[in-house]
Amino acid sequence: MEEYLSQLNEAQLEPTLQKDGPMIIIAGAGSGKTRVLTYRIAYLMSQGVDAFNILSLTFTNKAAREMKERIAKIVGTSEAKNLWMGTFHSVFAKILRFEGHHLGFPSNFTIYDTQDSQKLMGSIIKELGLDKDIYKTKQVYSRISSYKNSLITVKAYMNNPELKEADAMTRRPRMGEIYAEYVDRCFKAGAMDFDDLLLRTNELLTRFPSVLAQYQDRFRYILVDEYQDTNHSQYLIVRALADRFQNICVVGDDAQSIYAFRGANINNILNFQKDYDDVKLFRLEQNYRSTKNIVGAANSVIEHNKTKLDKVVWTANEEGPKVKIHRSLTDGDEGRYVASTIWDAKMQNQLSNSEFAILYRTNAQSRAMEDALRKRDIPYRIYGGLSFYQRKEIKDVISYLRLILNPADEEALKRVINYPARGIGQTTIDRLVVAANGYKRTIFEVLKNIDKVDININSGAKNKLKDFVTLIESFQVMNQTATAFELAEHVVKATGLLREINKEGTPEGVTRLENVEEMLNGIKDFVEGQQEIADTTGNLAEFLEDVALATDLDNEKGDEDAVALMTIHLAKGLEFNHVFVVGLEEDLFPSAMSMNTRSELEEERRLFYVALTRAENQAYLTYALSRYRWGKLVDSEPSRFIEEIDEQFVDNVTPKLERRINPMLSADIFGDVEPNKIRYKPAKQAVLKKPTKSIKQEQTKFQVTTPKNLKRVSATDESNNSNLFDDTLTVGNLVKHIRFGTGEVLKIEGKGADIKAEISFQHGGVKKLLLRFAKLEVIG
């Protein structure tokens, strides 16, 4: 152990050796936080802590795997095996397999991915007879997802007039019905979506104190990486579990918080010291990754953010080359510049392909890069985007496997009941859904009793349905004895799925056939891999869980030497010798969707900070003057982030271009205006640009619920500017409300996030409004 600890500097050693009590490590980019986490776990074990009692939550499963391997090298494989390590989602999915029965879920519950959830919501919207142009499935999905991440259950929603009003204001008054039906259908299908894995864990720990006690007792040491990106649901789980022993160590960097869009709450890290007594604070500020020029450039950009902790990231590394900025005419030219630069740099510096990364804001940008790299014969690999398991032919196979394991799985059933075509049409399926809802049974149960139920289906179709049931049941029998691989191999043949794909005879068909083959090989590898580990059996259930929660990063083929292409979000935690950040243009990066509030813009800036700090030696920033978007060539102008970098760190490869003067896009529209005007300024800007943007459905923040057995924490929501607003609204103010018109403020009560105002409106009488939800304009 000593030998390993000698690899740490003093700042890293201190938190590593801090064994007990709550602690927070504020770790700047490239400061070696993974190393600290790894050695800290090894150290705990060397001090006699049982691996069984350590829970370590990481941001990707890949990170967990790598840490585990490194720990195994220090303490031995058999010891490290008992560590609980993984993402929130995968760790709590495992726990829910054991404990889900308390909540009425089978242990083999299905995990719905985004596609499944959205399809289900789509059909619910249709069943309820709602206008799909108003109730857009994607928006409904993200709305419900945010409720769940804020722990707003259906019941809580129904009891919350503010929320209902917010939805009514966006012309979706029946959101609650959709939400209720969705939850109900998931439950009946024995399915949990991604958010449920956290929400249901919270439900489990709150409703069943004995279960909570069991896991509190088990996880005596808890470590959470990337704490700045935890959402409220995750926050509560950690708090509940750590409550007994308070041996909680969180690591993070507020400057790298980039997941607010999926509910991450930066206040979790900002307020950590208030949550526990005697919190030890450690800072890791020395960057070991990047050159002085890169660190300097990144620091000068992040300076523009107002919401941040005090932290000075510095480096003792060499100066290095300056950050290169390059302008091109089109996105195609941009790609060619990147490809030729990689080519040259490889030759000059003897670098391998895998030392290069191309990072972009949106997945769609990968195409131009791919084309250019392919022309130069530079091997590359795209991460993210449509992952392997999302492809149609793969999802089809998986759906069969899911259905075998959990016949209640409605989405899987609907997907495969007529693929390959068996003459079971849409009308038949619709009638089945109606019947299943009527009988309060699953579709599969209705199918099994198709002769007994009251349903308008002709006998020909009924026979086809019976055949389908027989087919699935034969698979279920086989699953009793066969391995997952044998079963999957049989399924693709027996269902005619292989034949169906073979029939196409197109090049795409060949690719899809190869994909299915690769999938089968994957199952084989998995089964063999699992069989080596004694306490797992390599069965179908484990494989499906792995698939549902695997990210593209997890399927790393270690042996290939290729340039990495990915979104900046996916690049978090990674590092590369040379990094290209492409598409640095207004409306793309920062994204056009993120310029309505300062907090959104600041998140974009943090994203840019993350991108820059991925580079060890050389960073390139590129932009194009026009680019294909939605199939059309669109003019663009350089991103404000380029200007924000201090000149001394920059080398303009192409002559610098002045940004066109556009007051609407000027860098500090959120700057030093009077506080009470802040919330309107962006809205007006949006109205002028595109009227549709003024309706900001996604912006409404939720009242956050805290279980009574936990300490109440400050829920002040910086991102909503409510604190600015609260100070300015006083009794006697005249205000304007979007629905109630003008009114006079009678009373102000409450604190922080719960601050309320009693207002007498000309139309609508006296109302009590939560200020963070009510969109009020002060007019006098």
Place this chain on the structure above:
DNA sequence: CGTCGTAATCTTTTT
């Protein structure tokens, strides 16, 4: 009931 062609909508970011 199934298939093929056209129309509409789409783009943030992910577990």
Place this chain on the structure above:
DNA sequence: GATTACGACG
């Protein structure tokens, strides 16, 4: 530019 939704036709 690509995927999906829907309508006409076999």
